[in-house]
Amino acid sequence: METANRNKSETIRKKIQQWSEENPRPMPWRSIKNPYLIWLSEIILQQTRVMQGWDYYLKFSESYPTVKDLADAHIDDVLKNWEGLGYYQRARNMHAAAQQIVSTFEGRFPDDYDSIRSLKGVGDYTASAIASFAYGLPHAVVDGNVIRILTRLFGISGIITSAPVRRSIDALADEVLDKDRPGKHNQAIMDFGAMQCTPAPRCESCPLTADCSAFKDNLVGQIPLKKKPRPKRERFFYYIVFHQEEDLYIKKRSQKDVWEGLYEFYLIEQPEVRDWHQVVEHLPIPCDLEYETAHYKQTLSHQIIHARFALAAITGDRLLKEGYSAVNKKKMRNFAFPKIVDCYLRDKGVNLN
Numbered sequence: 171m172e173t174a175n176r177n178k179s180e181t182i183r184k185k186i187q188q189w190s191e192e193n194p195r196p197m198p199w200r201s202i203k204n205p206y207l208i209w210l211s212e213i214i215l216q217q218t219r220v221m222q223g224w225d226y227y228l229k230f231s232e233s234y235p236t237v238k239d240l241a242d243a244h245i246d247d248v249l250k251n252w253e254g255l256g257y258y259q260r261a262r263n264m265h266a267a268a269q270q271i272v273s274t275f276e277g278r279f280p281d282d283y284d285s286i287r288s289l290k291g292v293g294d295y296t297a298s299a300i301a302s303f304a305y306g307l308p309h310a311v312v313d314g315n316v317i318r319i320l321t322r323l324f325g326i327s328g329i330i331t332s333a334p335v336r337r338s339i340d341a342l343a344d345e346v347l348d349k350d351r352p353g354k355h356n357q358a359i360m361d362f363g364a365m366q367c368t369p370a371p372r373c374e375s376c377p378l379t380a381d382c383s384a385f386k387d388n389l390v391g392q393i394p395l396k397k398k399p400r401p402k403r404e405r406f407f408y409y410i411v412f413h414q415e416e417d418l419y420i421k422k423r424s425q426k427d428v429w430e431g432l433y434e435f436y437l438i439e440q441p442e443v444r445d446w447h448q449v450v451e452h453l454p455i456p457c458d459l460e461y462e463t464a465h466y467k468q469t470l471s472h473q474i475i476h477a478r479f480a481l482a483a484i485t486g487d488r489l490l491k492e493g494y495s496a497v498n499k500k501k502m503r504n505f506a507f508p509k510i511v512d513c514y515l516r517d518k519g520v521n522l523n
């Protein structure tokens with residue numbers, strides 16, 4: 171790294187640390203050294219805003235105070251506690267990683283970067299966060315906040331997902347890192363990205379304007395440069411709510427797909443919007459149908475799910491098989507549902523809390 175960049179990195183490091191001391195950001199996981207709790211907070215905060223993640227962090231740390239408690243828990247309970255947070259793969263990975271820690275690391279959270287990185291669901295960012303926060307190891311975190319700050323400060327105008335650009339960002343993150351206090355530095359730069367150098371940055375009050383290439387060249391609005399996102403796939407779910415007296419039939423979703431491990435009603439997926447009569451031509455058992463008018467929509471990272479529901483009162487003696495269970499409405503709260511099903515049940519007055 172050239173001397174000019176090194177000097178600039180040093181100035182940035184000092185100014186961000188000073189900014190951090192003047193702008194404390196209290197959070198329940200702040201300053202903790204327990205690697206398990208740090209890991210919990212980092213996984214929960216992926217794709218989740220701090221205010222939303224806060225309650226989940228408290229719930230998980232109370233329900234599963236140690237990694238062994240989490241490893242011993244039933245996956246259904248873990249998913250139930252995760253309900254409403256979305257991106258359920260995080261919860262499934264977390265549960266699998268807890269079991270990995272018990273089986274491979276004798277229940278002790280690993281304390282070197284490569285072992286932490288080997289845990290299921292743990293990528294470079296999370297491994298660096300745990301290594302630096304819990305063990306003071308000199309690994310720089312590089313998340314969306316850090317990428318935004320560094321590309322603006324150093325005027326990196328290429329597409330951030332291209333491999334050479336990403337390599338330059340990683341090198342700069344390492345150069346800027348305070349190797350003596352990596353945890354404190356990582357926290358400071360992430361806070362700076364969350365509060366100061368935000369997507370719509372507060373340049374007017376920023377202590378780094380004199381060091382910021384994007385600010386000087388009037389390119390703040392264009393950096394960081396992202397690839398155009400691919401259009402989301404639209405899916406059309408038609409749910410048939412088979413019921414008998416106070417029981418509703420539900421089934422655990424087993425496909426390696428959205429919502430794996432969550433519960434739902436009898437589902438007929440269609441490639442496009444259809445009329446109900448086209449959808450319900452071949453139901454597995456006789457029933458009286460009543461179509462709901464509401465349309466539910468849930469937007470996920472790569473998909474948009476549209477759902478409609480029909481109530482189906484079972485008329486004969488035949489019961490719904492193929493893995494379905496009849497569950498009393500009052501016991502629905504024991505199961506984790508996708509948000510779209512959860513919303514439907516709440517609209518129908520089913521108590522899920």
Ligand code: SF4
Nearest residue numbers: 367371373376382385
């Ligand atoms: S001057 Fe603006 S763009 Fe540059 S680091 Fe500060 S807040 Fe970010």
